[in-house]
Amino acid sequence: MNLNKNILDRFRKGKFSFRDYRSVSSYFEKDQYDEKMRDTLYDDWNKTRPQGNSGFKASQVLEKLHRQIRVGRQRSTAEQFIHVFSRIAAVLILPAILTIGILASNKTSEQNQNWAKIVSPVGSRTQFQLPDGSSGWLNSGSSIKYPIAFNGNRRVEVSGEVWFSVVHKKKGDFKVSTRDFEVSVLGTEFNVISYPDEESSSVILERGKVAVRGLNRNFKAEIEPNEQITYNKQNNEVVKATVDAEALTSWRNGLLVFKNQPMSEIAKVLERKFNVDIVLNGDELENYIFRATFRDEKIEEILTLMASVAPIRYKIYDRQKLANDEFQKEKIEMWLN
Amino acid sequence: MAHILYYLWVLDKNTKNLPLTSQHIDSKTVQALQKGDVRAFDELFRKYSERLYLFSKKYLKSDEEAHEVVQEVFLYVWEKRNELKPDSSFNAYVFTIAFNLVKKHFNRKARENKFMDEQLYLFLDASENLDREIDYKFLLEKVERIIDSLPERRKAVFMKRKYEGLPIKQIAAELSISPNTVENQLSAAQKHIQSELEKEKLGGFLFFSLFLAI
Numbered sequence: 001m002n003l004n005k006n007i008l009d010r011f012r013k014g015k016f017s018f019r020d021y022r023s024v025s026s027y028f029e030k031d032q033y034d035e036k037m038r039d040t041l042y043d044d045w046n047k048t049r050p051q052g053n054s055g056f057k058a059s060q061v062l063e064k065l066h067r068q069i070r071v072g073r074q075r076s077t078a079e080q081f082i083h084v085f086s087r088i089a090a091v092l093i094l095p096a097i098l099t100i101g102i103l104a105s106n107k108t109s110e111q112n113q114n115w116a117k118i119v120s121p122v123g124s125r126t127q128f129q130l131p132d133g134s135s136g137w138l139n140s141g142s143s144i145k146y147p148i149a150f151n152g153n154r155r156v157e158v159s160g161e162v163w164f165s166v167v168h169k170k171k172g173d174f175k176v177s178t179r180d181f182e183v184s185v186l187g188t189e190f191n192v193i194s195y196p197d198e199e200s201s202s203v204i205l206e207r208g209k210v211a212v213r214g215l216n217r218n219f220k221a222e223i224e225p226n227e228q229i230t231y232n233k234q235n236n237e238v239v240k241a242t243v244d245a246e247a248l249t250s251w252r253n254g255l256l257v258f259k260n261q262p263m264s265e266i267a268k269v270l271e272r273k274f275n276v277d278i279v280l281n282g283d284e285l286e287n288y289i290f291r292a293t294f295r296d297e298k299i300e301e302i303l304t305l306m307a308s309v310a311p312i313r314y315k316i317y318d319r320q321k322l323a324n325d326e327f328q329k330e331k332i333e334m335w336l337n
Numbered sequence: 338m339a340h341i342l343y344y345l346w347v348l349d350k351n352t353k354n355l356p357l358t359s360q361h362i363d364s365k366t367v368q369a370l371q372k373g374d375v376r377a378f379d380e381l382f383r384k385y386s387e388r389l390y391l392f393s394k395k396y397l398k399s400d401e402e403a404h405e406v407v408q409e410v411f412l413y414v415w416e417k418r419n420e421l422k423p424d425s426s427f428n429a430y431v432f433t434i435a436f437n438l439v440k441k442h443f444n445r446k447a448r449e450n451k452f453m454d455e456q457l458y459l460f461l462d463a464s465e466n467l468d469r470e471i472d473y474k475f476l477l478e479k480v481e482r483i484i485d486s487l488p489e490r491r492k493a494v495f496m497k498r499k500y501e502g503l504p505i506k507q508i509a510a511e512l513s514i515s516p517n518t519v520e521n522q523l524s525a526a527q528k529h530i531q532s533e534l535e536k537e538k539l540g541g542f543l544f545f546s547l548f549l550a551i
Binding site: 011012014015016017018019021022024025028029037038041042044045046048049050051052054055056057058060061062064065066068069170171207208225 | 375378379382383386387388390391392395396398400401403404407408411412415428429432433435436439440443444447449454457458461466467468469470471473501
């Protein structure tokens with residue numbers, strides 16, 4: 001079957017009619033055109049030259065690939081697996097499995113359904129996979145709940161901070177509900193933050209498209225990649241902002257990336273990650289803008305680093321034993337010089 | 338697999354006009370890649386990724402999907418690094434993977450948009466504009482928005498019929514309405530979409546070359 005190269009040419013240049021579009025569709029779809037398409041597109045491929053300013057985000061794509069191939073390599077050798085296993089599994093995976101087990105055997109019967117719950121304890125990250133192939137990460141002190149019969153209607157409930165990579169299914173949205181809002185998804189990657197003890201909840205979109213619907217306050221909004229929608233529980237305000245989504249969701253890779261964020265936000269992230277209390281003295285310190293990336297550093301090391309690049313002083317207080325024999329969280333106080 | 342290899346061979350024959358040095362350099366890099374050398378992987382990425390992006394974008398018309406194709410191609414290259422043949426053209430190999438992925442993405446999107454294409458076809462055919470240059474993406478978004486603005490029930494009927502392809506009887510049963518009502522809702526939805534598109538046309542927004550024509 002012959003192709004009309006003029007049509008393909010117009011299509012490539014973006015100046016085409018509806019009939020042209022239909023032809024190109026059938027060229028791609030029908031087997032009898034396959035060989036001719038390969039040849040024609042191979043010519044085009046060999047004529048395609050890099051331009052330098054094409055809008056291609058090379059470093060972002062390469063970074064993602066590095067993460068993916070690193071994970072693959074770790075899985076391939078037993079030695080590394082044991083290494084990783086001994087370090088994290090006991091802390092992360094076991095609590096998750098235990099909670100699934102308990103909840104699965106315990107009929108909560110909300111609409112006659114069994115629910116499973118995965119919990120990530122304070123101070124750890126937990127990776128999870130759902131029965132439909134969607135996956136993600138739970139940040140410190142977060143949980144996800146989903147019906148064990150997870151087909152047709154895909155809905156999950158979350159609390160805390162959760163990053164999702166949702167598999168696209170032709171039928172049936174994927175819905176994430178929190179106390180404050182519901183997120184409807186097609187296939188995409190995004191981050192939900194809804195800690196019950198925090199002033200605001202938000203959704204950050206990395207790729208694809210999601211719709212967010214308020215449950216307490218009636219609002220409905222769609223967000224695009226690199227947008228964050230934040231709902232303030234105290235004054236009921238909803239704000240949409242452009243953000244660096246990858247930086248804000250890098251916690252799932254064990255990174256702490258702060259790109260021009262005020263100390264007040266950074267302190268919250270550190271409090272959750274390290275299970276400590278941080279007291280900031282003065283508005284000026286709260287609004288102090290910081291830019292830094294940390295990986296695997298201990299809280300003490302992070303504080304030292306911060307104090308070495310900014311006019312900041314800090315003091316770490318020992319954990320005090322309480323009356324009920326429990327220990328208080330470690331407390332850190334900070335000042336601006 | 339044999340299928341892919343055949344095309345690689347065919348393509349190889351057509352690659353003779355490529356500068357020999359480029360092939361020679363790749364073969365060394367490919368050998369290093371087979372040993373799991375990430376730097377070799379990076380080098381191939383630097384050399385081919387932007388071309389892959391530009392190539393994919395020409396057909397997929399989406400920045401996001403073009404980025405996805407680049408990522409998928411290189412993930413495949415890494416995972417199948419042991420099956421690579423240092424002596425055959427890496428350029429042709431990368432193309433073959435990219436072609437298959439572009440085709441897959443294109444067909445998936447075409448299937449998903451089929452129910453909107455149908456509306457566009459009706460509209461353009463009625464106004465004898467099937468051969469006129471259009472901003473396809475823009476028109477598609479328009480149709481999507483119009484469908485989205487349909488009354489809830491009417492939209493549900495329309496989507497079940499046109500998107501999910503369910504039979505009228507089943508839709509009637511699911512929504513506890515009569516098949517007659519389903520048909521009425523469908524034709525009302527159709528009429529609404531067409532008349533909204535017609536309005537937009539009169540507003541002068543729908544065509545690219547409105548002022549450039551003649």
